[in-house]
Amino acid sequence: MRPATLTEVVGQDHLIGDGQILTRMVNTGQITSILLYGPPGTGKTSIAHALSCDLGVPFGYFNAGVHPKKDLQDIAKKGTPGEPVIALIDEVHRLDKPKQDFLLMQIEDGSLIMVGATTENPYISINPALRSRSHIFELKPVTPENIAVRLRAALSDTDRGLGDVDVNIADDLLVYIGEQTNGDIRAALNTLDLAVTSTTPAESGIRMVSRDVINTCLQQRQIGGDKDGDSHYNLLSAFQKSIRGSDADAALHYLARLIQAGDLVSIMRRLLVIAYEDISLANPELGQETLAAVTVAERVGFPEARIPLAQITVRLALSPKSNVAYKALDLATEALKTGRDLTVPSHLQDAHYKGAAKLGRGVGYKYPHDYPYGITDQQYLPDDFQHDRYLQFRDSQDTEAAQNTYRAINRTIKSD
Numbered sequence: 001m002r003p004a005t006l007t008e009v010v011g012q013d014h015l016i017g018d019g020q021i022l023t024r025m026v027n028t029g030q031i032t033s034i035l036l037y038g039p040p041g042t043g044k045t046s047i048a049h050a051l052s053c054d055l056g057v058p059f060g061y062f063n064a065g066v067h068p069k070k071d072l073q074d075i076a077k078k079g080t081p082g083e084p085v086i087a088l089i090d091e092v093h094r095l096d097k098p099k100q101d102f103l104l105m106q107i108e109d110g111s112l113i114m115v116g117a118t119t120e121n122p123y124i125s126i127n128p129a130l131r132s133r134s135h136i137f138e139l140k141p142v143t144p145e146n147i148a149v150r151l152r153a154a155l156s157d158t159d160r161g162l163g164d165v166d167v168n169i170a171d172d173l174l175v176y177i178g179e180q181t182n183g184d185i186r187a188a189l190n191t192l193d194l195a196v197t198s199t200t201p202a203e204s205g206i207r208m209v210s211r212d213v214i215n216t217c218l219q220q221r222q223i224g225g226d227k228d229g230d231s232h233y234n235l236l237s238a239f240q241k242s243i244r245g246s247d248a249d250a251a252l253h254y255l256a257r258l259i260q261a262g263d264l265v266s267i268m269r270r271l272l273v274i275a276y277e278d279i280s281l282a283n284p285e286l287g288q289e290t291l292a293a294v295t296v297a298e299r300v301g302f303p304e305a306r307i308p309l310a311q312i313t314v315r316l317a318l319s320p321k322s323n324v325a326y327k328a329l330d331l332a333t334e335a336l337k338t339g340r341d342l343t344v345p346s347h348l349q350d351a352h353y354k355g356a357a358k359l360g361r362g363v364g365y366k367y368p369h370d371y372p373y374g375i376t377d378q379q380y381l382p383d384d385f386q387h388d389r390y391l392q393f394r395d396s397q398d399t400e401a402a403q404n405t406y407r408a409i410n411r412t413i414k415s416d
Contacts (some may be wrong), residue, residue, distance in 0.1 A: 001157065001161055001189055002049055003046045003047075004053050005050050005054050006047070008153075010043075010146040010149050010185075011042065011043065011147075012042070012043060012047070012140065013171065015047075016047075017049075022134075026051065026054045028217075028394060029055060031057075031114040032113065032134075033114040033116070034115055034116070034136070035092065035131065035137070036115065036118075036369040037116075037120065037138055037139065038140065039183060040184055041142075042140065042141060042183060043139060043185065043189075044090075044139060044197045045088060045090065045117060048117065049088070050087060055086075056300055057085065057113070058078040058079065059082065059083030059085070059088070059148040060087045061075075062075060062087055062117070063090045063091055064090065065094035068092075070098050073102065074100060076111060079106075079111040080111050081276075083113050084110060084111050084113045085112055086115060087103075088117060091118060093120045093126055093385065095130070098128060100129075100130060101401065102285050104129060105206075107143040115124065124265070134281075136165075140183075142178070142184075142185055144175045144178030144179045145178065145187055147174075147175075147177065147181070147183070148174040148177075150188070150189065151178070151188060152235055155167055160285055162196055165197075166201070166207065167206070167352025168206050168209065168210030173209065173210075195213050195214050198213075199218075222255065227277075230259055232262045232263065235261070236267075238250075238254050239254035239255060239258060239267075239270060242317070243278065243400070249378060250315035251316075251317045252310065252313060254312050255267070255310065256311060259302070259381070262275030264298070264302060268298060271312060272290055272291065275287045276288075278316075278393045279316060280322045280325045281325055282399050283398045284318055286315065293309065293312035294309075296308045324392065324393055324394075324399060324402075325391075327394065328391045331392070332390045336387065337386055340385060344382075345381075346361060346363040348380065350362070351363075360379040375409060377414075378413055386414075391406055
């Protein structure tokens with residue numbers, strides 16, 4: 001049921017349709033190398049095949065992670081400058097240097113048009129030399145309703161589909177298949193095929209496909225995604241931003257998806273970062289609480305690890321937030337680039353060795369424990385930095401105690 005023309009491709013209306021870029025390429029007969037990226041089953045291979053059919057151009061398939069360079073050379077032989085071959089390069093992010101060098105040469109002389117397909121973000125995973133010679137288009141997950149359109153076409157197509165089989169299946173079940181396959185047309189077609197062919201015909205010869213039959217044919221819905229893929233890092237980002245935004249429900253939603261992907265290490269690392277990046281001075285005890293929770297999660301493993309992970313996720317989401325501490329470090333780091341004298345004040349320099357006093361090292365240092373409350377007026381920053389203030393508190397109850405302490409100390413040691 002792979003689309004033979006662009007008009008049969010569903011779900012990518014931003015690329016295909018009246019006035020859209022891929023349709024314009026076909027209408028003008030002008031196509032350049034492109035990179036298609038998006039989730040599995042969204043139509044990357046189908047678009048490459050449909051472009052080949054619509055343009056009447058030879059087509060070759062090459063998997064960068066599996067096929068040898070010779071297979072790519074064989075495809076390239078079908079094209080010449082001015083009469084190119086379209087080569088679908090699947091998993092294009094896995095191209096090694098010899099394959100890439102050969103491909104670039106063919107693209108440059110006009111004998112090959114590349115349609116690169118990848119589930120990875122090309123701005124991160126594709127070599128810049130290849131990326132600069134291509135137009136990049138993102139494919140979106142296909143809606144259940146659009147998937148149902150292709151399933152209906154499969155049920156009626158006598159050449160490529162199930163049109164010769166007498167099937168009774170409700171329209172809402174076709175949409176249900178689309179919902180359960182998470183935007184993956186390939187998985188949806190495979191599910192329909194298995195549901196129909198595994199159903200015994202009734203006496204009337206009709207195969208009655210029910211929801212129960214479909215459920216037995218569905219694979220486990222993969223929501224989390226490849227734990228090494230671009231979508232997984234998007235989930236981690238959304239997880240942290242939901243906790244930062246104090247939306248516990250959203251945080252639990254993304255946690256559930258991350259757990260399904262099975263990457264416990266990334267979840268634990270992200271929770272520890274959140275405790276110190278986003279909670280920090282507003283609730284410093286949560287750092288140790290988070291460490292305890294992830295330690296338990298690591299010890300028990302899945303599926304029980306989900307219990308402490310859920311608890312600490314909710315605690316972090318509902319906690320007051322502060323990023324004052326690490327932002328202050330960023331300011332201190334930037335200040336190092338301003339060209340000012342970095343010399344440590346002499347009274348703070350190491351004075352443990354013989355002759356240090358003759359060099360002025362440690363002379364005049366005031367030992368804080370000798371003073372009330374362990375604080376005394378004394379310069380700690382280098383001369384050129386002594387008026388810098390990196391901690392930039394907002395007026396917030398979340399960090400009121402730390403803010404008051406900071407101000408009180410500065411009044412003593414810096415005469416603020």
